Amino acid sequence: MAQDVIGVIGGSGLYEMEGMTGIEQVTVDTPFGRPSDDYITGTLDGVPVVFLPRHGKGHRLTPSEVNYRANIYGMKKLGVTRIISVSAVGSLREEIVPGHIVVPDQFIDRTKGIRKDTFFGNGIVGHVQFADPVCRELSDHLFAAATAQGATVHRGGTYVCMEGPAFSTRAESHLYRSFGASVIGMTNLTEAKLAREAEICYGVIALSTDYDCWHEGHDEVSVESVIAIIKSNVAMAKGIIRAAVQRIGGERTCPCASALQYAVISDTGVIPVETREGLELILGKYL
Numbered sequence: 001m002a003q004d005v006i007g008v009i010g011g012s013g014l015y016e017m018e019g020m021t022g023i024e025q026v027t028v029d030t031p032f033g034r035p036s037d038d039y040i041t042g043t044l045d046g047v048p049v050v051f052l053p054r055h056g057k058g059h060r061l062t063p064s065e066v067n068y069r070a071n072i073y074g075m076k077k078l079g080v081t082r083i084i085s086v087s088a089v090g091s092l093r094e095e096i097v098p099g100h101i102v103v104p105d106q107f108i109d110r111t112k113g114i115r116k117d118t119f120f121g122n123g124i125v126g127h128v129q130f131a132d133p134v135c136r137e138l139s140d141h142l143f144a145a146a147t148a149q150g151a152t153v154h155r156g157g158t159y160v161c162m163e164g165p166a167f168s169t170r171a172e173s174h175l176y177r178s179f180g181a182s183v184i185g186m187t188n189l190t191e192a193k194l195a196r197e198a199e200i201c202y203g204v205i206a207l208s209t210d211y212d213c214w215h216e217g218h219d220e221v222s223v224e225s226v227i228a229i230i231k232s233n234v235a236m237a238k239g240i241i242r243a244a245v246q247r248i249g250g251e252r253t254c255p256c257a258s259a260l261q262y263a264v265i266s267d268t269g270v271i272p273v274e275t276r277e278g279l280e281l282i283l284g285k286y287l
C-alpha cells in the first residue's frame with residue numbers, strides 16, 4: 001500500500017466503516033500477538049484508510065484484554081502514519097453534554113499495569129517524550145472536521161483512562177472532576193503511548209455519551225445509555241471521519257514522526273537478536 005495511510009480505530013459502537021471502497025480484509029500477524037480483528041483496508045473518498053474495531057467485531061474484548069501493541073504494530077505494518085481514534089467517553093464536566101464531541105489533548109493514567117503499553121523491554125530500553133500525548137496537527141484537523149460537520153466540539157481537555165471494565169465509583173468520579181479532567185474512558189491513553197513509540201500520529205474524536213456517575217441530575221452511566229447515545233450519533237461520527245481524512249495528508253512536520261530518534265538508551269550491542277528482529281519495523285532505522 002502507498003504511504004500516508006490513515007488508520008481509524010473504531011471504539012464502542014463503531015465496528016465497521018461504511019463508505020470505504022476497494023476493501024480487503026487483511027489478517028496481520030505481529031511479534032506481539034494477534035490484533036483485535038482483521039484490518040479492513042481500502043479507500044475513503046480516494047484516501048487510503050485502514051480500519052480496525054478496537055474491541056473486535058461483536059465487541060469481544062474488554063479494555064484490559066485488547067492487545068494494543070498488536071493493534072498499533074499492525075497499523076504500522078500496513079503503512080499507517082496517522083491514527084484517528086473514535087471513542088465513547090463519560091463527561092466529567094457540565095458543559096460537555098452527551099452528544100457533544102471532545103478532541104482531548106491530555107491524559108491521566110488510571111490503568112493498573114495489566115495491559116502492555118510499551119514496545120520496549122526484553123533487552124532494549126527507551127523513553128519517548130509524552131508531555132503532549134496527541135498529535136497537535138492531527139487534532140486540529142479533527143476539531144475542524146467535527147466543527148464543519150455541525151457537531152458541538154470541545155477543543156482540548158483531559159481524558160482519564162481507567163482500567164475498567166466496571167465503571168467508576170461515585171467517589172472516583174468526583175475525584176477525577178477535582179483533577180480538572182474533562183472526560184473518562186478505558187482505552188485511549190494506552191493507544192496513544194504505543195502510537196508515539198511507533199512514531200504514528202494519534203488523535204481522538206471522543207463522543208460524550210453520559211455524565212458518568214457524578215451528576216445529581218442524571219442517572220449513572222450504563223451500557224444501555226452509552227449505546228443509545230452512540231446509535232443516535234453514529235452518522236455524525238462517520239461524517240466527521242470522512243471529513244477528517246480529506247483534510248489530513250502530506251509530509252508530516254510534527255514531532256511524532258521522529259519520536260524515537262533520541263529515545264533509546266540501551267547500547268545497541270546489548271540488544272538481543274530476537275528483540276531487535278521484533279522491533280525492526282519500528283526501530284530499525286535507529287539501530
Ligand SMILES: CSC[C@H]1O[C@H](OP(=O)(O)O)[C@H](O)[C@@H]1O
Pocket residue numbers: 010011012054055063086087088089164185186187188223226
Ligand atoms: C460501552 S461503555 C465502556 C466502553 O466504552 C469505551 O470504549 P472505547 O474507548 O473503545 O470507545 C470505554 O473505553 C469502554 O471500553
Ligand SMILES: Nc1ncnc2[nH]cnc12
Pocket residue numbers: 088089090091162167168184185186209210211212213221226
Ligand atoms: N462513564 C464512562 N466511564 C468509562 N468509560 C466510558 N465510556 C463511556 N462512558 C464511560
